[in-house]
Amino acid sequence: MAKRNITRRQFVTTSLIAGAGSVLLGKTALGFPVKTAPSFADPFQVVTLGKSGIKSTLLGMGTGFSGYNRSSNITRAGVAESIIRQAYETGIRFFDCADSYGTHPFTAAALKGVPRESYTLSTKMWVGPGGIPDTDRPDADIVIDRFRKELKTDYLDMVQIHCMTDSKWTDKQKKQMDILETLKAKKIIGAHGVSVHSLEAMEAAADSPWVDVIHVRINPFGEVMDKRDAAAVIPVIEKLHKAGKGVIGMKLIGNGNFKNDSEKIDASLKYVLGLGTVNMIIVGFELPEQIDNYIARIRKVQLP
Numbered sequence: 001m002a003k004r005n006i007t008r009r010q011f012v013t014t015s016l017i018a019g020a021g022s023v024l025l026g027k028t029a030l031g032f033p034v035k036t037a038p039s040f041a042d043p044f045q046v047v048t049l050g051k052s053g054i055k056s057t058l059l060g061m062g063t064g065f066s067g068y069n070r071s072s073n074i075t076r077a078g079v080a081e082s083i084i085r086q087a088y089e090t091g092i093r094f095f096d097c098a099d100s101y102g103t104h105p106f107t108a109a110a111l112k113g114v115p116r117e118s119y120t121l122s123t124k125m126w127v128g129p130g131g132i133p134d135t136d137r138p139d140a141d142i143v144i145d146r147f148r149k150e151l152k153t154d155y156l157d158m159v160q161i162h163c164m165t166d167s168k169w170t171d172k173q174k175k176q177m178d179i180l181e182t183l184k185a186k187k188i189i190g191a192h193g194v195s196v197h198s199l200e201a202m203e204a205a206a207d208s209p210w211v212d213v214i215h216v217r218i219n220p221f222g223e224v225m226d227k228r229d230a231a232a233v234i235p236v237i238e239k240l241h242k243a244g245k246g247v248i249g250m251k252l253i254g255n256g257n258f259k260n261d262s263e264k265i266d267a268s269l270k271y272v273l274g275l276g277t278v279n280m281i282i283v284g285f286e287l288p289e290q291i292d293n294y295i296a297r298i299r300k301v302q303l304p
């Protein structure tokens with residue numbers, strides 16, 4: 001190969017270009033700060049829910065959009081099994097159920113043949129008036145035994161007391177809390193906690209060492225939240241996070257009230273994922289195409 005002669009100007013220019021590259025690639029170079037690529041959210045990132053040890057993907061599927069009397073939008077539309085299965089095949093590994101949603105048998109059918117250890121099952125027991133037949137309100141040990149049969153599993157990753165609004169719920173539900181604690185010690189459930197629908201109930205959860213995991217309603221617009229002003233809720237969520245609770249964000253789309261508003265959806269995802277105090281989020285998919293849509297949206301969220 002012929003020897004190439006370069007001028008001094010060419011040598012200096014080449015050296016500067018190489019130096020610039022080392023600033024980008026190395027930890028330090030020529031005293032300049034490192035330039036790093038922006039970090040974006042990954043919907044399939046494995047996260048740990050506080051100190052509970054329960055792991056999941058950042059994005060989970062809620063099965064109870066408009067759920068009541070053991071039905072939800074996806075069960076009433078006859079698409080529950082197919083959408084849950086598609087969510088799993090796409091990469092989602094967290095499935096949020098409840099007795100009042102009526103999605104246990106559909107979830108079991110959708111995940112039939114899938115290795116049990118490859119996904120996280122969360123469900124909730126209803127203790128308030130209405131919602132389920134009065135005859136189905138025995139103590140938690142009997143309820144959880146039924147849940148396991150319906151979900152065709154030996155264990156449940158998470159069980160929560162559903163929809164607490166009373167600031168004194170930790171006193172009023174003490175019996176069920178103790179039973180759930182015993183079930184956790186026996187490894188029948190992996191963690192216990194609560195979903196709340198009032199700021200007072202959320203504050204009680206933050207002060208309770210019993211709570212391993214909690215569902216919180218959060219979006220930047222105060223839509224279907226525990227307070228209309230999101231700023232009033234943020235400090236309590238931060239307290240939950242600092243206490244080691246696994247924090248699961250729900251109602252990001254305002255209970256579906258802005259599911260057709262693309263700008264609000266993106267703003268909510270950016271807001272909640274940027275808080276740094278919410279471990280994971282759940283979305284109640286109703287249509288197959290929504291799964292890919294939300295995955296793409298999350299991947300565009302630039303993290304602080």
